Amino acid sequence: MIRFENVTKRFGAKTVLDGLSFEIEKGETFVVVGTSGAGKSVSLRHMIRLLTPDAGRVWVGDDCVNEAGGKKLERILGRFGVLFQSGALLQWLNVEDNVCLPLRQKSKRPDGEIRRLAAEKLALVGLEGVGDKTPDNISGGMRKRVGLARAIVTEPEIILYDEPTSGLDPVISRQIDLLIDDLRKKLGVTSVVVTHDLYSALYVGTRVAMLHEGKFVVCAPPEEFVASEHPIVRDFLQAQSIADMHDVRKAFGK
Amino acid sequence: MITREPHIFDPPANVFAAAGRGIIMACQGTGQALLLLLGAAAQTPHLFSRKNRDDVMRQLYLVGIKSLGVVSVVALFTGMILALQAGLELRRYGQENNIGTLVCVSMLREMGPFMTGLVIAASVGSAIAAQMGTMTVAEEIAALDVMSINPLRYLMMPRLVALAVMLPLLTVYTNLLGIFGGAIVGATQLGVSLEAYFDNAFRYAENKDLYVGLFKAFLFGLIVVTVACHQGFAATEGAVGVGRATRRTVIVSFLLILVVGYFVTRMFYQ
Numbered sequence: 001m002i003r004f005e006n007v008t009k010r011f012g013a014k015t016v017l018d019g020l021s022f023e024i025e026k027g028e029t030f031v032v033v034g035t036s037g038a039g040k041s042v043s044l045r046h047m048i049r050l051l052t053p054d055a056g057r058v059w060v061g062d063d064c065v066n067e068a069g070g071k072k073l074e075r076i077l078g079r080f081g082v083l084f085q086s087g088a089l090l091q092w093l094n095v096e097d098n099v100c101l102p103l104r105q106k107s108k109r110p111d112g113e114i115r116r117l118a119a120e121k122l123a124l125v126g127l128e129g130v131g132d133k134t135p136d137n138i139s140g141g142m143r144k145r146v147g148l149a150r151a152i153v154t155e156p157e158i159i160l161y162d163e164p165t166s167g168l169d170p171v172i173s174r175q176i177d178l179l180i181d182d183l184r185k186k187l188g189v190t191s192v193v194v195t196h197d198l199y200s201a202l203y204v205g206t207r208v209a210m211l212h213e214g215k216f217v218v219c220a221p222p223e224e225f226v227a228s229e230h231p232i233v234r235d236f237l238q239a240q241s242i243a244d245m246h247d248v249r250k251a252f253g254k
Numbered sequence: 255m256i257t258r259e260p261h262i263f264d265p266p267a268n269v270f271a272a273a274g275r276g277i278i279m280a281c282q283g284t285g286q287a288l289l290l291l292l293g294a295a296a297q298t299p300h301l302f303s304r305k306n307r308d309d310v311m312r313q314l315y316l317v318g319i320k321s322l323g324v325v326s327v328v329a330l331f332t333g334m335i336l337a338l339q340a341g342l343e344l345r346r347y348g349q350e351n352n353i354g355t356l357v358c359v360s361m362l363r364e365m366g367p368f369m370t371g372l373v374i375a376a377s378v379g380s381a382i383a384a385q386m387g388t389m390t391v392a393e394e395i396a397a398l399d400v401m402s403i404n405p406l407r408y409l410m411m412p413r414l415v416a417l418a419v420m421l422p423l424l425t426v427y428t429n430l431l432g433i434f435g436g437a438i439v440g441a442t443q444l445g446v447s448l449e450a451y452f453d454n455a456f457r458y459a460e461n462k463d464l465y466v467g468l469f470k471a472f473l474f475g476l477i478v479v480t481v482a483c484h485q486g487f488a489a490t491e492g493a494v495g496v497g498r499a500t501r502r503t504v505i506v507s508f509l510l511i512l513v514v515g516y517f518v519t520r521m522f523y524q
């Protein structure tokens with residue numbers, strides 16, 4: 001579904017991605033973890049052409065994203081829903097209009113149907129009855145969930161999440177994780193999650209990859225990931241006091 | 255896509271390299287700004303489409319109605335200053351009756367569009383730059399790009415229309431108030447009766463004076479919206495970058511309004 005081919009990205013003298021190659025299958029939830037500043041957001045931004053590689057290629061399906069333009073790029077981007085780190089809501093629109101925005105601007109559906117779909121997605125993220133509040137008047141966690149509702153309102157095949165749980169309280173975090181997992185199980189969407197929250201990563205991920213110095217040092221299903229002997233991964237696991245999958249399931253009450 | 259890759263350069267080797275880079279960046283910036291203007295202008299056919307007309311209306315309202323207060327004060331006092339300044343000099347030669355012409359022609363050709371342009375650049379231009387800049391650094395522009403909602407159509411076109419329409423209209427209003435302000439000063443400070451003032455004012459003013467002034471105002475509108483959007487979309491580094499974009503917008507618009515105003519006058523009156 002998404003394939004990186006030797007992707008290298010530099011900012012000035014700093015090499016953020018260093019010949020990164022991997023492939024994400026359809027229906028997977030692929031999680032990228034790493035310390036902050038490791039280049040997780042940078043790798044995500046390559047998938048939607050907000051950044052282009054200095055060398056290598058990024059494929060989405062059979063299309064090369066970094067070479068596409070015009071209508072073709074629009075068609076590729078139409079397959080994505082993106083949750084940005086801060087939600088990226090428009091400040092002058094209320095919550096409902098924000099969620100309606102992509103359909104209002106890009107589809108010919110009647111307004112009643114658009115509003116119904118928006119209400120449906122808002123309910124899915126646990127936000128009924130806040131439709132007429134403005135983004136300034138809701139908490140950061142709510143803004144993020146509104147951002148998620150907007151990302152899924154077009155029913156995309158692929159959803160990208162940039163730090164979906166950072167800055168949220170643990171209860172809401174776990175709710176979001178359950179939601180990400182649900183979207184995969186019920187709708188079969190392909191997801192890419194970028195996070196430094198290992199509980200979240202190990203719970204939602206079908207594969208977890210650790211980004212370090214521009215490469216994946218480990219890329220494995222969660223059970224293998226926790227058992228990895230790689231020193232960087234061990235440090236990361238220890239810092240969040242995770243010894244095995246049992247700890248993760250316990251955090252989710254399972 | 256409006257979202258651009260960051261350009262990172264090595265520090266320049268010497269002062270010539272720095273100067274050369276400055277010149278190249280300035281040319282590049284001008285080109286990018288003109289492309290933005292053309293891109294947004296190409297979207298104006300969507301002016302009345304269901305997707306855009308609400309935003310166009312809101313911007314027309316914000317630029318036109320919300321600026322009326324400050325424009326009124328500036329206009330009135332500009333006319334009063336012109337009348338007083340010139341009237342006191344002219345009185346020495348017993349020519350104070352001619353302040354009508356002087357105020358009317360200066361307002362129509364120069365001061366009307368100029369003062370309106372400056373007020374709008376400082377109020378509306380800086381607000382546009384701050385808003386676009388904040389949206390850029392908060393990834394909102396990137397989000398629009400990814401949703402394939404063209405920021406030129408969704409954000410810049412309504413502002414372009416608002417400024418291109420409202421700046422000439424506000425200029426007409428400024429002219430009227432300015433001429434009126436001159437009349438008050440004439441009647442109260444210089445002993446020029448209202449009849450004499452208006453008679454004199456409209457005897458020598460030509461339609462051409464009005465049209466040239468309105469043409470200037472239209473150009474000033476394009477300048478303000480282009481500079482503000484260009485600076486806003488190019489903002490980086492959080493709040494600092496937004497501040498920088500706002501400051502540059504005001505400075506660059508002021509300079510361009512001065513220079514373009516001069517050349518338009520020269521073009522039409524030689």
Ligand SMILES: Nc1ncnc2c1ncn2[C@@H]1O[C@H](COP(=O)(O)OP(=O)(O)O)[C@@H](O)[C@H]1O
Nearest residue numbers: 011016034035036037038039040041042043260
């Ligand atoms: N637009 C940019 N300009 C310059 N450097 C950048 C830019 N975006 C990211 N970087 C650099 O790339 C590195 C990785 O950033 P990022 O992917 O945001 O980290 P994270 O893994 O925390 O999401 C950081 O060191 C950052 O300084």
Ligand SMILES: [Mg+2]
Nearest residue numbers: 040041042085
């Ligand atoms: Mg990040």
